[in-house]
Amino acid sequence: MTRLTIRRPDDWHLHLRDGAMLRAVAPESARHFGRAIVMPNLVPPVVTGAQAAAYRDRIRAALPEGADFTPLMTLYLTEDSDPADVVAAHRDDIVTAVKLYPAGATTNSASGVRDFDRVRGVLEAMAEAGIPLCVHGEVTDSDIDIFDREAVFIDRVLDPIRRATPGLRVVMEHITTSDAVAYAREQGDDLGATITTHHLIINRNAILAGGIRPHYYCLPVAKRESHRLALREAATSGETRFFLGTDSAPHVDAAKETGCGCAGIFTAPNTMSILAEVFEQEDALDRLEGFASLNGPGFYRLPPNESTITLERGEPVAYPARIETGDGPLTVFDPMMPLHWRVSAG
Ligand SMILES: NC(=O)N[C@@H](CC(=O)O)C(=O)O
Ligand SMILES: [Zn+2]
Ligand SMILES: [Zn+2]
Numbered sequence: 002m003t004r005l006t007i008r009r010p011d012d013w014h015l016h017l018r019d020g021a022m023l024r025a026v027a028p029e030s031a032r033h034f035g036r037a038i039v040m041p042n043l044v045p046p047v048v049t050g051a052q053a054a055a056y057r058d059r060i061r062a063a064l065p066e067g068a069d070f071t072p073l074m075t076l077y078l079t080e081d082s083d084p085a086d087v088v089a090a091h092r093d094d095i096v097t098a099v100k101l102y103p104a105g106a107t108t109n110s111a112s113g114v115r116d117f118d119r120v121r122g123v124l125e126a127m128a129e130a131g132i133p134l135c136v137h138g139e140v141t142d143s144d145i146d147i148f149d150r151e152a153v154f155i156d157r158v159l160d161p162i163r164r165a166t167p168g169l170r171v172v173m174e175h176i177t178t179s180d181a182v183a184y185a186r187e188q189g190d191d192l193g194a195t196i197t198t199h200h201l202i203i204n205r206n207a208i209l210a211g212g213i214r215p216h217y218y219c220l221p222v223a224k225r226e227s228h229r230l231a232l233r234e235a236a237t238s239g240e241t242r243f244f245l246g247t248d249s250a251p252h253v254d255a256a257k258e259t260g261c262g263c264a265g266i267f268t269a270p271n272t273m274s275i276l277a278e279v280f281e282q283e284d285a286l287d288r289l290e291g292f293a294s295l296n297g298p299g300f301y302r303l304p305p306n307e308s309t310i311t312l313e314r315g316e317p318v319a320y321p322a323r324i325e326t327g328d329g330p331l332t333v334f335d336p337m338m339p340l341h342w343r344v345s346a347g
Contacts, residue, residue: 002286003314005342009069009306010273010293012037014135014174014195014246016265017060017072019043021327026251027063029269029324031070033344035306038135038246039072041100042109046077050090057095069308073097073301075135079112080119084126091132097301098133098172099123103158105141106150107220108250108264117162124162128169133193133301135172138181139221148205151221152180160184163192172300175200175248177221179231185242193300195246196236196292198272201279202336204229215257216332219250220264236292237285244296247272253329268334271320275334277312277342311346318343 015030015037017023030037039060041047047056053074060072074096076087082099090096101120102113114120127134138159139150155173163171173181173194185194199219204226207217217223235243249272250265257263268275273293280289298305317339323332 005277005286005289005312006309007290007312008294009033009035009308009310010245011035011297011306012247012249012272013172013244013297013301014038014040014197014248015269016040016042016248016250018251019056019059022251022253022331023059024063025324025326025331026249026267026269027060028065028068030249031064031068033273033310035069035308036071036073036303038098039074041075041077042102042107044109046079046109046112047075048077048079048082048112050076050086050093050095053090054095075100077102077112078114078120078123078134080114080116082120082123084123087123087132088126088130091130098135099127100135100137102137103139103141103154106137106139108252110137117158121165124166124169128166131170133170133172135174138173138176147222148224151176151178155180155184172246174246175221176232177224178228182231182235185235186240188242190242193242193244193296194235195244195248196232197246197248198268198275199223199248199266199334200229201233201236202229202275207337215262216266216335218257218262218264219248219266222264233279233283237280237283237288239285239288239291241291241296241299243292244300245276245293246297251326251331253326253331254323255329257332266334267331270324270333271336271340273310273312273344274318274320274340274342275336278336278338278340281342310344312342313345314341315343317341
Protein backbone atom coordinates (compact mmCIF):
# COMPACT_ATOMS: atom_id res chain seq x y z
CA MET A 2 0.00 0.00 0.00
CA THR A 3 1.34 3.45 -0.84
CA ARG A 4 -1.64 5.66 -0.10
CA LEU A 5 -3.95 5.63 2.89
CA THR A 6 -6.90 7.92 3.55
CA ILE A 7 -8.31 7.91 7.07
CA ARG A 8 -10.70 10.02 9.08
CA ARG A 9 -8.90 12.99 10.55
CA PRO A 10 -7.22 11.75 13.75
CA ASP A 11 -7.64 13.17 17.25
CA ASP A 12 -5.12 13.40 20.06
CA TRP A 13 -6.64 12.25 23.35
CA HIS A 14 -3.76 13.54 25.52
CA LEU A 15 -1.89 16.70 24.59
CA HIS A 16 0.07 19.46 26.34
CA LEU A 17 -0.25 22.83 24.62
CA ARG A 18 1.18 24.99 27.46
CA ASP A 19 0.58 28.74 27.34
CA GLY A 20 2.05 32.00 26.02
CA ALA A 21 4.89 31.80 23.49
CA MET A 22 5.09 28.00 23.75
CA LEU A 23 1.36 27.64 23.02
CA ARG A 24 1.72 29.86 19.97
CA ALA A 25 4.60 27.73 18.69
CA VAL A 26 3.09 24.27 19.26
CA ALA A 27 -0.66 24.74 18.63
CA PRO A 28 -0.22 24.93 14.83
CA GLU A 29 1.79 21.69 14.91
CA SER A 30 -1.16 19.74 16.35
CA ALA A 31 -3.79 21.60 14.34
CA ARG A 32 -2.08 20.60 11.09
CA HIS A 33 -3.06 16.91 11.37
CA PHE A 34 -5.46 16.54 14.28
CA GLY A 35 -9.13 17.49 14.46
CA ARG A 36 -9.47 17.59 18.25
CA ALA A 37 -7.31 17.14 21.30
CA ILE A 38 -7.88 16.56 24.97
CA VAL A 39 -5.81 19.41 26.38
CA MET A 40 -4.01 18.78 29.65
CA PRO A 41 -4.59 21.27 32.49
CA ASN A 42 -1.14 21.17 34.12
CA LEU A 43 -0.30 24.82 33.63
CA VAL A 44 1.30 26.79 36.43
CA PRO A 45 -1.04 27.50 38.18
CA PRO A 46 -3.22 24.58 37.03
CA VAL A 47 -6.59 24.85 35.28
CA VAL A 48 -8.91 24.05 38.18
CA THR A 49 -12.21 25.82 37.59
CA GLY A 50 -14.62 25.95 34.67
CA ALA A 51 -13.89 29.67 34.29
CA GLN A 52 -10.14 29.01 34.00
CA ALA A 53 -10.78 26.29 31.40
CA ALA A 54 -12.95 28.64 29.33
CA ALA A 55 -10.25 31.34 29.43
CA TYR A 56 -7.54 28.83 28.48
CA ARG A 57 -9.69 27.59 25.59
CA ASP A 58 -9.92 31.17 24.32
CA ARG A 59 -6.12 31.52 24.44
CA ILE A 60 -5.73 28.25 22.52
CA ARG A 61 -8.20 29.33 19.85
CA ALA A 62 -6.33 32.63 19.50
CA ALA A 63 -3.08 30.73 18.93
CA LEU A 64 -4.46 28.64 16.04
CA PRO A 65 -3.70 29.53 12.44
CA GLU A 66 -6.46 31.23 10.47
CA GLY A 67 -9.00 28.64 9.28
CA ALA A 68 -7.60 25.76 11.36
CA ASP A 69 -10.00 22.80 11.73
CA PHE A 70 -9.06 22.03 15.34
CA THR A 71 -11.20 21.85 18.47
CA PRO A 72 -9.52 21.91 21.89
CA LEU A 73 -11.38 19.67 24.35
CA MET A 74 -10.67 21.03 27.79
CA THR A 75 -9.93 19.26 31.08
CA LEU A 76 -9.99 20.31 34.71
CA TYR A 77 -7.16 19.53 37.08
CA LEU A 78 -8.57 17.59 40.01
CA THR A 79 -7.47 18.89 43.41
CA GLU A 80 -8.59 18.04 46.92
CA ASP A 81 -10.51 21.34 46.84
CA SER A 82 -12.29 20.77 43.51
CA ASP A 83 -15.97 21.63 43.78
CA PRO A 84 -18.26 18.85 42.45
CA ALA A 85 -20.90 21.41 41.41
CA ASP A 86 -18.39 23.48 39.40
CA VAL A 87 -17.04 20.35 37.68
CA VAL A 88 -20.52 19.13 36.72
CA ALA A 89 -21.58 22.61 35.55
CA ALA A 90 -18.45 23.05 33.40
CA HIS A 91 -19.17 19.74 31.71
CA ARG A 92 -22.89 20.49 31.27
CA ASP A 93 -22.03 23.87 29.72
CA ASP A 94 -19.66 22.19 27.21
CA ILE A 95 -16.59 23.89 28.62
CA VAL A 96 -14.83 20.72 29.73
CA THR A 97 -14.80 17.18 28.38
CA ALA A 98 -12.93 15.37 31.14
CA VAL A 99 -11.19 15.73 34.50
CA LYS A 100 -7.55 14.94 35.07
CA LEU A 101 -6.16 13.13 38.09
CA TYR A 102 -2.51 13.63 38.94
CA PRO A 103 -1.22 11.98 42.08
CA ALA A 104 0.61 14.83 43.82
CA GLY A 105 4.23 14.96 42.68
CA ALA A 106 3.93 12.23 40.04
CA THR A 107 4.99 14.29 37.04
CA THR A 108 5.61 17.75 35.53
CA ASN A 109 3.53 20.45 37.30
CA SER A 110 1.62 18.05 39.53
CA ALA A 111 2.27 19.66 42.91
CA SER A 112 -1.44 20.54 43.30
CA GLY A 113 -2.50 16.96 42.63
CA VAL A 114 -4.27 14.53 44.92
CA ARG A 115 -2.63 13.16 48.10
CA ASP A 116 -5.63 11.74 49.92
CA PHE A 117 -8.05 10.00 47.58
CA ASP A 118 -10.83 10.07 50.16
CA ARG A 119 -10.93 13.84 49.71
CA VAL A 120 -11.96 13.60 46.05
CA ARG A 121 -14.58 10.90 46.52
CA GLY A 122 -17.45 13.41 46.27
CA VAL A 123 -16.19 14.78 42.93
CA LEU A 124 -15.62 11.29 41.53
CA GLU A 125 -19.15 10.24 42.50
CA ALA A 126 -20.60 13.35 40.86
CA MET A 127 -18.56 12.60 37.73
CA ALA A 128 -19.78 8.99 37.61
CA GLU A 129 -23.33 10.26 37.89
CA ALA A 130 -22.84 12.85 35.12
CA GLY A 131 -20.80 10.53 32.86
CA ILE A 132 -17.67 12.71 32.94
CA PRO A 133 -14.52 10.72 32.14
CA LEU A 134 -11.56 10.75 34.54
CA CYS A 135 -8.16 10.82 32.84
CA VAL A 136 -5.52 9.31 35.10
CA HIS A 137 -1.77 9.74 35.29
CA GLY A 138 -1.23 6.27 36.72
CA GLU A 139 1.91 6.27 38.81
CA VAL A 140 2.38 6.07 42.57
CA THR A 141 4.76 8.65 43.96
CA ASP A 142 6.19 6.84 46.99
CA SER A 143 9.94 7.25 46.95
CA ASP A 144 10.34 3.65 48.12
CA ILE A 145 8.76 2.33 44.92
CA ASP A 146 11.19 1.93 42.05
CA ILE A 147 10.39 4.35 39.21
CA PHE A 148 10.05 1.45 36.75
CA ASP A 149 7.40 -0.19 38.98
CA ARG A 150 5.29 2.88 39.70
CA GLU A 151 2.63 2.25 37.05
CA ALA A 152 2.04 -1.40 37.95
CA VAL A 153 1.86 -0.58 41.67
CA PHE A 154 -0.57 2.27 40.97
CA ILE A 155 -2.98 -0.10 39.24
CA ASP A 156 -3.14 -2.39 42.28
CA ARG A 157 -3.03 0.17 45.07
CA VAL A 158 -4.93 3.15 43.65
CA LEU A 159 -6.66 2.66 40.31
CA ASP A 160 -8.48 -0.57 40.99
CA PRO A 161 -9.69 0.54 44.47
CA ILE A 162 -10.94 3.89 43.06
CA ARG A 163 -12.85 2.15 40.31
CA ARG A 164 -14.39 -0.37 42.72
CA ALA A 165 -15.40 2.43 45.09
CA THR A 166 -16.97 4.49 42.31
CA PRO A 167 -19.10 2.24 40.12
CA GLY A 168 -19.98 3.80 36.78
CA LEU A 169 -16.93 6.11 36.72
CA ARG A 170 -15.49 6.17 33.20
CA VAL A 171 -11.70 6.11 33.38
CA VAL A 172 -8.91 6.59 30.87
CA MET A 173 -5.59 5.03 31.83
CA GLU A 174 -3.32 7.53 30.19
CA HIS A 175 -0.01 6.95 28.44
CA ILE A 176 0.22 3.30 29.49
CA THR A 177 3.75 1.94 29.42
CA THR A 178 3.63 -1.63 30.68
CA SER A 179 2.29 -5.06 29.78
CA ASP A 180 0.68 -4.96 33.26
CA ALA A 181 -1.45 -1.98 32.18
CA VAL A 182 -2.36 -3.65 28.89
CA ALA A 183 -3.42 -6.80 30.74
CA TYR A 184 -5.42 -4.90 33.36
CA ALA A 185 -7.21 -2.82 30.70
CA ARG A 186 -8.20 -5.94 28.82
CA GLU A 187 -9.92 -7.42 31.86
CA GLN A 188 -12.26 -4.45 32.28
CA GLY A 189 -15.59 -3.42 30.81
CA ASP A 190 -16.22 -0.61 28.37
CA ASP A 191 -16.03 2.02 31.13
CA LEU A 192 -12.22 1.78 30.88
CA GLY A 193 -10.10 3.11 28.02
CA ALA A 194 -6.33 3.40 27.67
CA THR A 195 -4.23 5.81 25.63
CA ILE A 196 -0.86 4.94 24.16
CA THR A 197 1.70 7.52 23.10
CA THR A 198 3.69 7.59 19.91
CA HIS A 199 7.06 7.52 21.61
CA HIS A 200 6.31 4.52 23.84
CA LEU A 201 5.78 2.49 20.65
CA ILE A 202 9.31 3.43 19.56
CA ILE A 203 11.63 3.65 22.55
CA ASN A 204 12.49 1.43 25.45
CA ARG A 205 14.60 2.53 28.40
CA ASN A 206 17.84 1.91 26.56
CA ALA A 207 17.09 4.98 24.43
CA ILE A 208 17.42 7.13 27.53
CA LEU A 209 20.42 5.50 29.16
CA ALA A 210 22.53 3.31 26.86
CA GLY A 211 25.67 4.90 25.42
CA GLY A 212 25.03 8.26 27.08
CA ILE A 213 22.17 10.02 28.81
CA ARG A 214 19.61 11.38 26.35
CA PRO A 215 17.26 13.87 27.94
CA HIS A 216 15.02 14.14 24.89
CA TYR A 217 13.91 10.53 25.45
CA TYR A 218 13.02 11.15 29.09
CA CYS A 219 9.33 11.37 29.90
CA LEU A 220 6.92 10.13 32.52
CA PRO A 221 5.88 7.45 32.86
CA VAL A 222 9.45 6.59 31.93
CA ALA A 223 9.92 4.14 29.04
CA LYS A 224 10.26 0.57 30.31
CA ARG A 225 12.13 -2.52 29.08
CA GLU A 226 11.65 -3.93 25.57
CA SER A 227 9.01 -6.54 26.48
CA HIS A 228 6.71 -3.71 27.57
CA ARG A 229 7.25 -1.75 24.37
CA LEU A 230 6.30 -4.85 22.40
CA ALA A 231 3.14 -5.30 24.47
CA LEU A 232 2.16 -1.70 23.70
CA ARG A 233 2.71 -2.19 19.98
CA GLU A 234 0.61 -5.32 20.09
CA ALA A 235 -2.19 -3.52 21.94
CA ALA A 236 -2.14 -0.42 19.72
CA THR A 237 -2.28 -2.47 16.53
CA SER A 238 -4.71 -5.10 17.86
CA GLY A 239 -7.84 -3.33 16.69
CA GLU A 240 -9.29 -3.47 20.23
CA THR A 241 -11.41 -0.38 20.65
CA ARG A 242 -10.35 0.43 24.22
CA PHE A 243 -6.83 1.39 23.04
CA PHE A 244 -6.45 4.75 21.34
CA LEU A 245 -3.94 7.48 20.58
CA GLY A 246 -2.95 10.07 23.15
CA THR A 247 0.39 11.44 22.02
CA ASP A 248 1.28 13.08 25.33
CA SER A 249 3.24 15.51 23.17
CA ALA A 250 4.79 17.50 26.02
CA PRO A 251 7.04 20.36 24.90
CA HIS A 252 9.80 21.74 27.08
CA VAL A 253 12.42 24.09 25.62
CA ASP A 254 15.85 22.53 25.19
CA ALA A 255 17.28 24.60 28.04
CA ALA A 256 14.85 22.87 30.43
CA LYS A 257 15.70 19.37 29.13
CA GLU A 258 19.47 19.63 28.62
CA THR A 259 20.43 20.39 32.18
CA GLY A 260 21.44 18.74 35.45
CA CYS A 261 17.81 18.03 36.37
CA GLY A 262 15.86 17.98 33.13
CA CYS A 263 12.08 18.07 32.72
CA ALA A 264 10.06 15.02 31.72
CA GLY A 265 8.26 15.28 28.40
CA ILE A 266 8.73 14.47 24.70
CA PHE A 267 7.51 16.67 21.86
CA THR A 268 5.97 14.50 19.13
CA ALA A 269 3.24 16.64 17.58
CA PRO A 270 5.00 17.39 14.26
CA ASN A 271 5.87 13.82 13.21
CA THR A 272 3.42 11.63 15.13
CA MET A 273 1.28 10.61 12.16
CA SER A 274 4.32 9.68 10.04
CA ILE A 275 5.72 7.63 12.92
CA LEU A 276 2.44 5.84 13.56
CA ALA A 277 2.03 4.93 9.90
CA GLU A 278 5.55 3.48 9.96
CA VAL A 279 4.80 1.46 13.12
CA PHE A 280 1.48 0.13 11.83
CA GLU A 281 3.14 -0.81 8.53
CA GLN A 282 5.91 -2.64 10.38
CA GLU A 283 3.24 -4.54 12.33
CA ASP A 284 1.33 -5.30 9.11
CA ALA A 285 -1.65 -3.42 10.53
CA LEU A 286 -2.05 -0.31 8.38
CA ASP A 287 -5.74 -1.13 8.11
CA ARG A 288 -6.00 -0.59 11.89
CA LEU A 289 -4.36 2.82 12.03
CA GLU A 290 -7.67 4.59 11.51
CA GLY A 291 -9.25 2.75 14.43
CA PHE A 292 -6.38 3.63 16.77
CA ALA A 293 -5.94 7.26 15.72
CA SER A 294 -9.39 8.34 14.54
CA LEU A 295 -12.23 6.05 15.70
CA ASN A 296 -11.60 4.39 19.06
CA GLY A 297 -11.07 7.66 20.96
CA PRO A 298 -14.34 9.25 19.82
CA GLY A 299 -16.01 5.93 20.58
CA PHE A 300 -14.86 6.04 24.19
CA TYR A 301 -15.66 9.75 24.60
CA ARG A 302 -19.07 9.24 22.94
CA LEU A 303 -18.33 11.78 20.24
CA PRO A 304 -18.74 11.33 16.49
CA PRO A 305 -15.56 10.68 14.50
CA ASN A 306 -14.31 13.60 12.43
CA GLU A 307 -16.01 14.03 9.05
CA SER A 308 -12.88 15.24 7.27
CA THR A 309 -9.97 12.99 6.30
CA ILE A 310 -6.20 13.03 5.95
CA THR A 311 -4.19 11.13 3.36
CA LEU A 312 -0.85 9.47 4.03
CA GLU A 313 1.43 8.76 1.12
CA ARG A 314 4.43 6.41 1.10
CA GLY A 315 7.61 7.52 -0.64
CA GLU A 316 11.14 8.73 -0.04
CA PRO A 317 12.01 9.36 3.62
CA VAL A 318 10.30 12.48 4.97
CA ALA A 319 12.42 15.15 6.61
CA TYR A 320 11.21 16.74 9.83
CA PRO A 321 13.02 19.57 11.56
CA ALA A 322 15.19 18.43 14.45
CA ARG A 323 13.85 21.37 16.44
CA ILE A 324 11.45 24.23 16.07
CA GLU A 325 11.83 27.78 17.31
CA THR A 326 9.57 29.10 20.05
CA GLY A 327 9.50 32.53 21.66
CA ASP A 328 11.02 30.83 24.70
CA GLY A 329 13.90 29.16 22.83
CA PRO A 330 14.50 26.08 20.67
CA LEU A 331 12.36 22.97 21.16
CA THR A 332 13.58 19.54 20.05
CA VAL A 333 11.24 17.31 18.03
CA PHE A 334 11.17 13.59 18.89
CA ASP A 335 13.70 11.65 16.79
CA PRO A 336 12.34 8.14 16.15
CA MET A 337 15.82 6.91 15.10
CA MET A 338 14.50 5.43 11.86
CA PRO A 339 13.54 6.79 8.45
CA LEU A 340 9.88 7.78 8.09
CA HIS A 341 8.35 7.02 4.71
CA TRP A 342 4.77 8.22 5.23
CA ARG A 343 3.99 11.84 4.49
CA VAL A 344 0.69 13.45 5.40
CA SER A 345 -0.15 14.77 1.96
CA ALA A 346 -3.64 16.17 2.33
CA GLY A 347 -6.04 17.00 5.06
N1 LIG B 1 4.67 13.10 30.03
C1 LIG B 1 5.61 13.86 30.54
O1 LIG B 1 6.74 13.40 30.66
N2 LIG B 1 5.39 15.13 30.91
C2 LIG B 1 4.14 15.82 30.93
C3 LIG B 1 3.29 15.46 32.10
C4 LIG B 1 2.62 14.11 32.01
O2 LIG B 1 1.88 13.83 31.06
O3 LIG B 1 2.81 13.27 32.90
C5 LIG B 1 4.41 17.32 30.92
O4 LIG B 1 3.51 18.10 31.23
O5 LIG B 1 5.53 17.69 30.56
ZN1 LIG C 1 1.02 12.10 32.72
ZN1 LIG D 1 0.91 14.24 29.55
